[in-house]
Amino acid sequence: MSRSLPTPSKISQPFWDSCKAEHMQIQRCEDCGVYAFYPVYICPECASRKLAWMPVSGKGTIHTFTVAAKSSFEIQGPLVVALVELEEGAMMVSNIKTATPEALSIGSPVRLTYEEVSDEITLPMFEPA
Amino acid sequence: MPHPGSEAVIAGIGEPPVGRLVGTNPTELHIEAAMLAIEDAGIDKHDIDGLMTSGTFLNDNIRHHMIIGEHLGLHCKTFCDTLRTGGQSYLNGVQVAKWAVESGLCKAVLLLRGDTTLSGVPKGTGLKAYIDYGAHPLEFEVPFGITVPGVYAMMAQRHMHEFGTTSEQLAAIAVACRKHASMNPKAFKRDPITIDDVIASPMVSTPLRLLDCSPICDGAGAILITSLERARDLKAKPVRILGTGQAQSYYHLAHLARATGARPEDKSRYSLTRSVQSVAAKEAFGRAGVKPSDIDVAQLYDSFTITVLMQFEALGYCAEGEGGAFAEGGRIELGGELPINTNGGLLSFGSSGGINHIIEAARQIRGECGDRQVPDAQLSLVTNVSAVASNHSIAILGRD
Structure with a gap:
């Protein structure tokens, strides 16, 4: 079995395009300054419609994670699913690419990397920084 | 506050066996559970005018309650719904049933669930199927x-x-x-x-x-909710x-x-x-x-x-x-x-x-x-x- 891949929508297409370009962008509210993820139509904090796509630094920390005993799809190395807090404040679920998941801990720094999983989709992933 | 006696209570419960229930299906389990609750309460089926189910993983329908209501022969209801809040649908349903009874909308509401997620899904595929279901x-x-x-x-x-x-x-x-x-x-x-x-x-x-x-386990359940006044005339302790x-x-x-x-x-x-x-x-x-x-x-x-x-x-x-x-x-x-x-x-x-x-x-x-x-x-x-x-x-x- 392979990974279930996302189907980009009108609102998420810019995000997936930026991942494909290996230059991930997420939305920032021009009114309250909050970074939002996943892609949204209005700022979930202040309801402003003024959202701009902004590049991220690629730095983050692990908010929490789990190492799956087995993966439902083929993968090199262990499947680590993590909730990563980006430096910009937004959080996203992703994978941590590492051969030594036992060395991971909550709060440890990670940096953005990318994995091309199909012609259309490149997934943003993280590795220990 | 409802007037004394119109307060909604649980007047009947039904719980068929759980486990690996080979040879049954979610619809049959709903009916089994419903009949047990109706018998437990000792209520005339014709007095049930409200029905809620929660849909099923297998044999689902956008109006799942209609499938079940028809099997039960509950002809004309004054309130029905298929609840879609997952594992918490049932206390959600109890609250809604309480409102329906206390407002006078319904005399008696039946709340049902049943599924065969163990016997009905090939081993090892359940979680993927659950995710694909949009869970x-x-x-x-x-x-x-x-x-x-x-x-x-x-x-x-x-x-x-x-x-x-x-x-x-x-x-x-x-x-x-x-x-x-x-x-x-x-x-x-x-x-x-x-x-x-x-x-x-x-x-x-x-x-x-x-x-x-x-x-993962097959199972079902039913709860009958009616007014305290009515329940006191029924079989089970309200x-x-x-x-x-x-x-x-x-x-x-x-x-x-x-x-x-x-x-x-x-x-x-x-x-x-x-x-x-x-x-x-x-x-x-x-x-x-x-x-x-x-x-x-x-x-x-x-x-x-x-x-x-x-x-x-x-x-x-x-x-x-x-x-x-x-x-x-x-x-x-x-x-x-x-x-x-x-x-x-x-x-x-x-x-x-x-x-x-x-x-x-x-x-x-x-x-x-x-x-x-x-x-x-x-x-x-x-x-x-x-x-x-x-x-x-x-x-x-x-x-x-």
Whole structure:
């Protein structure tokens, strides 16, 4: 079995395009300054419609994670699913690419990397920084 | 406040066997459960004018209640719906049924669930099928291999990090449920287990092990709700619904962790380890006019051990971060301060969804639990939880 891949929508297409370009962008509210993820139509904090796509630094920390005993799809190395807090404040679920998941801990720094999983989709992933 | 007598009560319960039920199907289980509740109440079927189901994983329909209502021959109803809030649909349904009865909209409402997720799904494909069903957000989490045990595992990992909660403390919850299931001849998993057994069981997704996870299981349940006035003329002992409460937040872990969208002054109240259940609890306890310490027995939704542990804190049984310590020392076993999941819960009784928790809560008030009866149980707390501990419903049941 392979990974279930996302189907980009009108609102998420810019995000997936930026991942494909290996230059991930997420939305920032021009009114309250909050970074939002996943892609949204209005700022979930202040309801402003003024959202701009902004590049991220690629730095983050692990908010929490789990190492799956087995993966439902083929993968090199262990499947680590993590909730990563980006430096910009937004959080996203992703994978941590590492051969030594036992060395991971909550709060440890990670940096953005990318994995091309199909012609259309490149997934943003993280590795220990 | 409804006029005396029009107060809604649980007047009938039905619970077919649970386990691997080969040769049946979800529709048949709904009908079996419904008939048991109708017979338990001794109500004339023609008096049932409200119906709620929760859809099914197998043989679903957009208007699932219509399939079931037609099989039951409930011709003209004045209120119907298919509830879609997952494992917490049932206390949601109890609350809606209560409103329907107390407003005069319905005379009697039947709330049903049944599914064959164990026998009806090929082994090893259930979780994938559940994800594909749309049980979790497909675009931003599923591509990374997230699973249902995985999201609860991430909550457990965070709880351990923040508060020093241990695997042994989580295991104590599974042990208590199994101990109670061993006293329930109807339970799916009845062999007693120890904390060491839980720790030695295979890892599923760190830090949750196999015995931290409720087994996939076939099962069903039915609850009949009518007015106290009407129930007093029926067969079964009426069970009062003293207080109810609900709170729902989000699917995505990121938004749960950040309390996205909450008022700025409320944000610090919520996190991955602090759900909105505290809001539902405040409402339910407030309406019932009782405190957590007044409760005699609790049926706490237990999809995973961590699901229960977090509730000790949100319901007000201990301070934030002390859920692990609360689970220890037999406090949550029969004879302890707060006996939980006396039927064995999802962790050991089986079934799925939250309806069987409500049935056991009502049974404790009726005094029909045999060896696992809490002596003189006056107040019964029951919770339903679903979707990454984001959907919560609570009820406090009591005697007539």
